[in-house]
């Protein structure tokens with residue numbers, strides 16, 4: 035009785051877990067007993083599991099991850115530092131919007147990764163090149179989300195603060211900042227994905243270390259289990275970050291839940 | 297336009313010709329000012345872009361660039377020249393053809409899969425619950441991580457690129473369709489059902505129209521992901537295509553050719569985005585004018 | 591002759607997931623004669639909307655039965671139509687297309703349904719707004735569309751769930767007068783849910799006062815005022831007596847809830 039109720043209450047997550055486990059099992063069994071594909075080109079969950087264990091214990095993958103993370107953090111922080119003020123400025127000053135909006139929108143809509151080869155030959159495959167590329171890709175979500183946030187700031191609240199004797203500084207910190215906070219978080223969520231694209235492209239391109247390099251080297255050397263292990267690790271991290279930020283968004287702005295498309 | 301009589305009478309004491317010409321200048325200036333005021337937004341926007349291009353063009357004339365930088369430097373005029381060279385040599389056409397093919401087939405497949413799957417997931421709780429972990433994981437991770445794997449499997453022909461375009465574009469389409477179906481107003485479903493509509497009619501009359509804005513938004517995202525797939529896919533394993541052209545040009549320090557490729561991609565994505573926006577505004581005439589947000 | 595609508599001992603309990611079950615209706619019974627205008631007033635949450643949805647065929651009662659002209663109600667059907675409180679207009683359809691909805695689902699040919707819809711648009715005073723979208727209309731106009739849509743299929747029974755609650759006082763008075771005119775002309779059987787005692791007294795032949803949840807009929811008040819009724823009649827002593835009678839029946843239920851035995 036109690037079990038039945040628990041099942042119906044957790045039906046959704048249970049079904050999810052069941053389908054993940056089920057797929058893993060089917061894959062394992064099919065590969066082992068029925069369709070033994072060329073191990074150079076394919077692998078199975080148990081081997082991936084071993085690879086995950088080896089790679090994470092030996093610390094090889096962690097080293098690559100640490101190198102990529104460093105570049106990511108630099109590029110991402112620069113994007114925050116540059117993107118937010120530009121967004122606020124564009125949202126708050128009408129003429130700034132007129133001047134900057136078409137140019138920046140055009141850049142945001144374009145596949146700027148196309149510039150990656152140029153960045154790499156100019157800045158090299160080391161930290162600088164990666165940071166530059168990550169910054170270029172990650173800055174726009176911040177600019178445009180903050181811009182939208184400022185535009186949606188309730189002018190009435192601004193007047194309320196003014197009426198109670200608030201200064202320019204109070205308006206920024208008591209009205210604008212709190213109301214754009216959820217937008218910043220939403221921007222960060224989008225920027226994370228674009229930042230990872232930046233890392234991958236830069237490191238696929240000819241780096242000698244980093245997670246992207248690891249994935250592409252495992253591919254070149256037909257070490258499929260290791261490759262899947264690296265991809266899995268990256269996926270887990272991406273899910274933790276994006277879902278975490280999504281949670282944060284709903285905490286900061288519960289009224290906005292599920293409004294914007296992913 | 298006839299001169300304002302008040303304008304003339306205020307200037308007695310001057311010769312008639314002088315008066316008239318002054319008045320004309322004034323009218324001209326005020327007309328110009330009004331022209332500017334009415335179109336301030338596009339003038340400032342286009343002006344800034346023109347200014348940037350001009351500055352870029354004239355930079356080498358103003359400051360002499362150090363050797364290390366001039367190697368990587370090009371000007372807009374050089375880029376245009378390079379474009380004509382490539383067109384005359386019949387080179388760019390074949391690159392564009394391959395890239396366009398990969399883009400269209402990949403995106404087409406993504407639409408053909410993502411849209412129906414999104415509908416089904418929106419209506420069936422079981423399928424939704426079962427697919428959700430996969431979709432969350434794949435959507436959070438840029439699908440470019442699979443590029444080396446796809447290269448391994450499919451080689452450097454167009455199919456590896458079509459597949460990377462497909463996996464890039466399918467998730468935004470699927471998820472947005474799903475959200476559109478999920479966010480349908482219960483009252484409206486009840487209304488049509490109360491008039492005796494069956495499941496299929498409910499779908500056609502309420503669920504689908506309700507998801508149109510979501511689907512179009514998903515399409516816009518999908519176009520971006522698809523272009524990304526084409527570009528990056530061609531960087532790392534192709535023998536044709538605009539991405540390939542950019543990558544080879546970069547290794548040979550042909551910066552002008554790099555910018556030709558980049559500009560074509562920019563132009564394409566701007567045109568496509570604009571088209572989708574046009575479709576969007578056509579299809580959503582019934583919606584309240586809302587604040588445009590990202 | 592069988593009554594037009596007959597509900598006997600209807601009970602319904604909602605069992606939402608992860609929540610306590612809520613008994614919305616327990617042994618709820620009414621009879622409504624053909625062509626009669628009946629109002630239901632009762633405390634909020636006592637199951638009035640639930641009851642209308644059962645009559646409409648969107649909800650199935652746990653027990654009891656509902657009959658229309660002596661036949662069991664098994665699902666939605668075009669002899670019944672609802673006017674919803676929140677209008678329920680399809681935002682992507684024009685006024686005309688919204689009014690056509692029921693006819694379209696009935697399979698009426700385009701030309702025929704267009705002329706029928708235009709007829710109702712005329713009747714409800716919406717002429718000239720056929721190509722407008724719902725967001726371009728005022729609240730009163732939206733509800734006219736809701737009424738026109740419900741009438742378009744020429745149902746025998748009109749179910750109205752607080753149709754005028756979202757309107758301002760003047761528009762509401764106007765809509766009440768128009769509803770009476772339409773009713774006079776079409777002779778529909780109407781079940782009208784409202785929170786306004788005045789509205790119930792003004793429109794109805796009978797007013798059913800229901801108890802707090804789970805809802806049951808507490809008292810039935812006959813409104814013996816001559817028809818056609820006009821606005822002046824609302825000032826008469828007789829009208830105020832009827833209002834007082836409804837209020838007295840309702841008062842205990844509302845106060846009961848206030849004392850804490852509700853929810």
Ligand SMILES: Nc1ncnc2c1ncn2[C@@H]1O[C@H](COP(=O)(O)OP(=O)(O)OP(=O)(O)O)[C@@H](O)[C@H]1O
Pocket residue numbers: 604605606612613614633634635636637638639640641803
């Ligand atoms: N789908 C549902 N799931 C769970 N509970 C419901 C559902 N619909 C209604 N209820 C509950 O049933 C009770 C009756 O609801 P109903 O909407 O019929 O009330 P009502 O008399 O129309 O109230 P009001 O006058 O406020 O419109 C309420 O307590 C409500 O919370």
Ligand SMILES: [Mg+2]
Pocket residue numbers: 638639640751
């Ligand atoms: Mg109700």
